[in-house]
Amino acid sequence: MTTEYNKPLPRLVNEAVSRPFWDAAKRHELVMPRCLNCSNMFFYPREQCPNCYSDNTEWVPVSGKGRVYSYTVVYQPANRAFQEEAPYIYAIVQLNEGPRIPTNLLECEIDGVELEMPVEVVFDDVTDDVTLVKFKPA
């Protein structure tokens, strides 16, 4: 953490909407927005529920367990800052609670990924302020 982190950090669309997610990640907790009107759990967070349009939503803790929905192995990253890490796994994980999240798979060989393989969350404290939500085989 003391060495300089030179990769892009999340640039938030709306602090008021998604700051609780990133604050929770920093505490090594995974939370998801849920609609208090229709109970729909959704991700990414937004100003109103994409299902019923209610703006009455809450944050709830989730298990951090899920499955690999799909993935790619990146050899040529869009951002050169990632080049030294390549090839690495960029995946969509489907949480057991339903929502899907883009992420990296850690502690996994690039030819060792199978779809629907169970994974669990890993909190990667990339800087003093920012923790990224990643996954590893469960």
Next chain:
Amino acid sequence: MTLMDRRRRSDTLRGKVAIVGIGEVPTRRVIPDRTMYGLNAEAAKIAIADAGLRKEDVNGLVTDGAAALATMAEYIGIRPTFATGVSMQGASGASATTVAASAINGGLADTVLVVMGNSRLDRAVPGGASVRSEWEEAYGPAAGAGTGYAQIYTRHMYEFGTTQEQMAIVAANQRFNAQENENAVFHGQPASKEDVLSSRYINYPLRILESVMPCDGAAALIMTRADRAKSFPHRPVYLLGAGMEQSNANIWQTDRITTTPVKTSAARAFQMSGYGPGDMQFAEFYDCYTILVAVTLEDAGFVEKGEIGPFYESTDTTYKGSFPINTDGGQLSGGQPGLAGGFRHVIEGARQIMGRGGGRQVALNDLCMVNG
């Protein structure tokens, strides 16, 4: 008024559509903690409720040029069969309303949401923060649009047993076609299936010869009324059917990533035309990556879902073959001059129907399906 004048008027928008609901978010100097998309979505919510509708009833979306349509549709939670952005500065609102009316009159949608708005504090502007900048970029997505398409590819292999060898045929057959197209950027550079399979990865399972190359270029067409079309130098190319669907902006927001909006758009186009997949003689399909040609051909109904791999193994899709696909080489071998890259499919479909395909002219050239 002559009979002709009366008929012309009956073909117009006059009296054909009506506004049935309105919505407005109160205008304030600054609305804190909100985004442009969020304010638009709230206005949409109010208008939909005002009309006594549910969001599922809305199948058209027209907005201004500042909004990304896919993001807007995703945010509002709709998948419209007609969507477009209208950029006419101060006249955008009235113009967008007219465009919506034309779409309804043309059968592209029944119920259209026209929505536009502004947030001066919002950073969700071009180059600013976005869903991608918040939820994807820190995890190192691949160059271009390859991240999402590769994940469709991986999932398709998992669900249906599709192979990279089968997808290499898509690229190789189009490269064969490009050898008869002097306008193609890869004219004079043949590449076999084996060449495709030995090319380097951009991001697994996509190799560089399965991906488009950004290029310079431009394309254009002229369209006129069918009753005038016979007096022109070339065989007229009639539009018999059309369909659209606006999907999500982000692949991870899509329920089933191996099914594309073409499932809806093609069905609507076929319904309008009175024809079906079995009637088509050739196809010009959008091809930023091999896998997209594959899944969209499935969704259009040319083969059953998941059967595109075996189809490519058993069918000659070159211009000489029994079902020619991307006869000019497509974007994969023709190159991608920005948005004109996808426009090439319309141009080549028209060229073939006009009978001006030259060395790559297809034998049967009356009915073509284009996907963009």
